[in-house]
Amino acid sequence: MDETNKLRRGFWNGKYADRHTPWDLGRESEPVRRLAASHFPSAGCVLIPGCGRGYEAVYLAERGYPVTAVDFADEAVRFLRELAGEKGVTLEILQEDLFSLDAARNGTFDVLLEQTCFCAIDPSLYRDYEQMAHRLLAPGGRLLGVFMEVKDIEGPPYDCPLDLVRGQFPEDRWRFDWSEPLPRNPERPGPEYLAAFTKRGD
Ligand SMILES: C[S@@+](CC[C@H](N)C(=O)[O-])C[C@H]1O[C@@H](n2cnc3c(N)ncnc32)[C@H](O)[C@@H]1O
Incomplete structure (x- = not known):
């Protein structure tokens, strides 16, 4: 792990050590329950990067x-x-850096479940996130996400409006399927929405 990454890991370790985890609901989120019920395949391997607790x-x-x-x-x-x-x-x-998962895992996941991880990473890493998601998902694999908008906080969380997120998943590599605003959950730091992408075949 390089120095920058050690700092990033230290930052998140500090949040947990200080018990400053405002994103943490203490239970699975309602949007993820909905995604699973309505949009997950009936079987398939699921990757959750930045899974938190x-x-x-x-x-x-x-x-x-x-x-x-x-x-x-x-x-x-x-x-x-x-x-x-x-x-x-x-x-x-896995206790690992999500950007450095073993290449042996490439193409082995059917669903990447994103929840409040994308908005937690530095914007300079968005391209790395897209590449991580693309290499780890099987062709036709789905990125199903709960994304957050936070307009007046200097991140993390970083503001992740739909246009910004869509812009990170180029159309030649991903099909944008749909998005849907979610009712405001006062237990989470900002308004959220669902968005779904499908990895195009290699
Ligand atoms: C805002 S929390 C969200 C946790 C969880 N997804 C949730 O919704 O409750 C972001 C999480 O991403 C993790 N994280 C950030 N960058 C990471 C990286 N490069 N590799 C692995 N985990 C990372 C942090 O440690 C933290 O637990």
């Missing part, structure tokens, strides 16, 4: 999806391992 990862694993949950923060991963143990569910939990 990972309630959604456990929720999906409980419903039979093979889930790989990734976060580089110590406390997030410790909590998720404990939660998965308590619930008796099996899932893969």
Whole structure:
């Protein structure tokens, strides 16, 4: 891990250590429950980058999806391992940098579930995120996301309006499927919306 990345990891470790985790609902989110019910394939491998404490990862694993949950923060991963143990569910939990996942995993995921990770990364990394998502998803794989808009905070979270997000997923590599505004959840730091993309074939 290079120095910049160590700093970034330290930043997120600090948030958990200080218990300053305003995005954390303490349970899986309603939008993810809806995505799973209406837009997930009936089977398929799910990747959750920047999973945090990972309630959604456990929720999906409980419903039979093979889930790989990734976060580089110590406390997030410790909590998720404990939660998965308590619930008796099996899932893969990786404490790694989401941009450096092993190339052996390329093309192995059917769904990338994004929730408040894109808005947590530095905008200079948006291209890396798109490349990570593209290489890890199978052709036809779906990026299903809960994205956040935060107009007056200097990030993270960074403001991620739909136009900005769509602009990161070029049309020759992705099909934009749909988006939908979500009712404001006062428990989360900003308004959110759903957006769905499909990876075009290689
Ligand atoms: C705002 S939190 C969202 C957590 C979770 N997705 C949720 O909605 O509750 C962002 C998470 O992304 C993780 N993260 C940020 N950059 C990362 C990176 N490069 N590799 C792995 N995890 C990262 C942080 O540690 C943090 O847990």
